[in-house]
Amino acid sequence: LESAYVRWQPIANAQTYNVYYSGAGIVNQQIDTQLIRSYGSFFRADALGLAPGTYTLKIVPVIGGVEGTATVTSALTVLAQDRAGFAFSGGRVPGAYNANGTVKSSAVVVYITQNTKNTVSLNVTGATVNPCVGLQTILEGFKKGRDARPLLVRLIGNITDLSYMQSGDIVIENDNFASGSITLEGVGNDAVANGWGIRVKNASNVEIRNIGTMNCDSDEGDNIGLQQDNDHVWVHNVDFFYGHAGSDPDQVKGDGALDCKKSTYVTFSYNHFWDSGKSNLLGLSEATTQGLYITYHHNWYDHSDSRHPRVRFYSAHVYNNYYDGNAKYGAGSTLGSSVFMEGNYFRNCKYPMLT
Secondary structure: OOOOEEEEOOOOOOOEEEEEEEEEEEEEEOOOHEEEOOOOOEEEEEEOOOOOEEEEEEEEEEOEEEEEOOOOOOOOOEEEOOOOOHHHHHHOOOOOOOOOOOOOOOOOOEEEOOOOOOOOOOOOOOOOOOEEEOOHHHHHOOOOOOOOOOOEEEEOOOOOOOOOEEEEEEEOOOOOOOOOOEEEEEEEOOOEEEOOEEEEEOOOOEEEOOOEEEOOOOOOOOEEEEEEEEEEEEEEEEEEEOOOOOOOOOHHHOEEEEEEEEEEEEEEEEEEEOOOEEEEEEEEOOOOOOOEEEEEEEEEEEEOOOOOEEEEEEEEEOOEEEEEOOOOOOEEOOOOOHHEEEEEEEEEEOOOEEO
């Protein structure tokens, strides 16, 4: 969605490759070199930030510093993301992409690999010290909400614990800066946050997409958690695998997969929960039913146990989700919450809904 990729086998004597895309009025736009990766027996390149339309990709080997004979793909159809739900209320478009899938103007792109996760650097307006070095330090540079540039963080491959995190998490925070926006996304189909969680707090206009999360430490928290005072947050196309067993009886498969507390105008969509124990806790101690809105749509609860979601206080729209082999229950509504469920499919779910 809003991207295209190509794979090819290595070409003899090629030191590197250049990859270009054409379509939607664009001709031979070169993609960033970080988006071209070697997997030994083949290469893969991903063109990201494409508006819906028809495109071709061109692969050009570079031999002795000179571009060789190009190979062009057949026509590729690029489809749009499904931008629906409360996260888009008021015309907001969370994250560093425009509503048509292209990157917002003046956005800064940061690439994170296993080798660069602790050394990547960026100058950030309002940061205490520049340049900010390491992913968490860069995010902390945006914490005060003084840098209006959209921040686009792209993860490549398997990323294990970083040398500097906050209690085992990468924390996204921007002082609810309405003019700012942050996207954390994976490149291709193998980007993984392995062993660490993602925590969002005091943040506006945040998007997390196209990554896998696994092996989180239960004592450190959730795979992804919206902790407090967030608005206009979109988490989508994420694979949730369960974490390390914790000390509590209900933490055999780790802590929460994707929880949300004290946040509003949120959309969770097209996520896949693989055998999670506790999928979606929603609400905890808000003590009000006013102004708390969230949408869950097109998620796949794949043999996950419970909390799809488990709701306190919130108004939740839950539609077009697939509940498959859920051991305990589907959705649960308590403490004055309002849950509107429609178009969901339940297969071997013991209690589809509980109140």
